Amino acid sequence: MRDFFINAFEKLVGVIIVLMLLFVIVAAGFVAFAPATPDQPTGILPGLAVLIGGLVYVVFVGGALYLGLGIYQNTKRMADAMDQRQP
Numbered sequence: 164m165r166d167f168f169i170n171a172f173e174k175l176v177g178v179i180i181v182l183m184l185l186f187v188i189v190a191a192g193f194v195a196f197a198p199a200t201p202d203q204p205t206g207i208l209p210g211l212a213v214l215i216g217g218l219v220y221v222v223f224v225g226g227a228l229y230l231g232l233g234i235y236q237n238t239k240r241m242a243d244a245m246d247q248r249q250p
Contacts, residue, residue, distance in 0.1 A: 169235065176228045179228075180221065183221045183224065186217075187213070187221060188214070191214035191217065195207055195209070
């Protein structure tokens with residue numbers, strides 16, 4: 164049952180990363196092409212800033228999530244290797 168939840172979490176992380184990328188691209192498009200208001204900057208440069216900042220954020224969050232999953236997988240492999248080594 165534990166493996167089911169870990170595998171489901173791995174798939175969920177992939178879906179979350181894809182959704183975050185979509186949201187960043189949509190938000191950058193809204194900022195770049197929205198009508199200008201006095202209190203909100205719009206245009207290509209703010210849109211590019213949102214895109215770059217959002218992509219950096221997605222990389223950090225995705226990296227942290229995959230790092231946690233990688234630590235779990237490495238620990239599991241090490242425990243399995245140690246169990247096989249026992250006489």
